[in-house]
Amino acid sequence: MNRRKWIMLFGCIAIVGVALLTTVQLWGQTSEAQALTEGEAKERALDKYTGEIIETTKKDNEYHFVLKAETGTYLIVIHATNGDVVSITQQEKNNEQKPDGNSENPENPENPENPENPENPENPLTEDEVKAKISSQGTLESIELIQSAESSSYYQAIVQRENEEHTLTIDPYTGKVTNSTKTSQRLLSEKEAINLALEEVNGEVDDVDFIESDGQTPYYLIEIETDDEREATIQIDAYKKQAITVTWEEQEDDEDDS
Secondary structure, eight states: OHHHHHHHHHHHHHHHHHHHHHHHHHHHHHHHHHSOOHHHHHHHHHHHSOSEEEEEEEETTEEEEEEEETTEEEEEEEETTTOOEEEEEEEEEOOOOOOOTTSOOSSOTTOSSOTTOOSOTTSOOOHHHHHHHTGGGOEEEEEEEEOOSSSOOEEEEEEEETTEEEEEEEOTTTOOEEEEEEEEEOOOOHHHHHHHHHHHSOSEEEEEEEEOOTTSOOEEEEEEEOTTSOEEEEEEETTTTEEEEEEEOOOOOHHHHO
């Protein structure tokens, strides 16, 4: 009888051990599945910085990307799990100037400025061609060819990306982005604010006010009259793009006045 109890005890211990081992393996597989792939991490780096990834390594839980840009070479470290930028360090500064139209390039004398572009550098890309090349940068708001006697010409474009406005400087012959500057966070438009308000209260828009003051996030106050003649005022945060408050106007009690 005692022998049977010992056998049952060892059997229970073995079952518990197998269950624990299976749980640990599944947890490890889940953690591994949540980590970013090298391609996903590379996309995160290129979304934030303009250039070409020329080297990739992975150390512990971090991806190390060497990015070659117009201004030099940078080391970008991306967290392999959450995709955050851990650090960015300039490794080499580019002080070389682009050759002018009279300089010679032994590799491609027909186009010394851009050996990969067979077109004559005297003829810049058209506006439509530049639009196509920067289509991945965000939603295009405006684009203009800037010509200056003091410096070479360039395209300047304003794009909206992730609710932020970016000003891009673009090489007119290659279509490459040579500089990107975040101008400001994009505010919610009046039309977008009205649509958000109507999602909160169904009715007819009676009035819209945009409020902007020091020390306070800009917001819209939108008055909506419902079919049953009630009136609500919805406050929409212009940055967060969401309704903050909904206030109903108090109705007079006609019966008390009679």
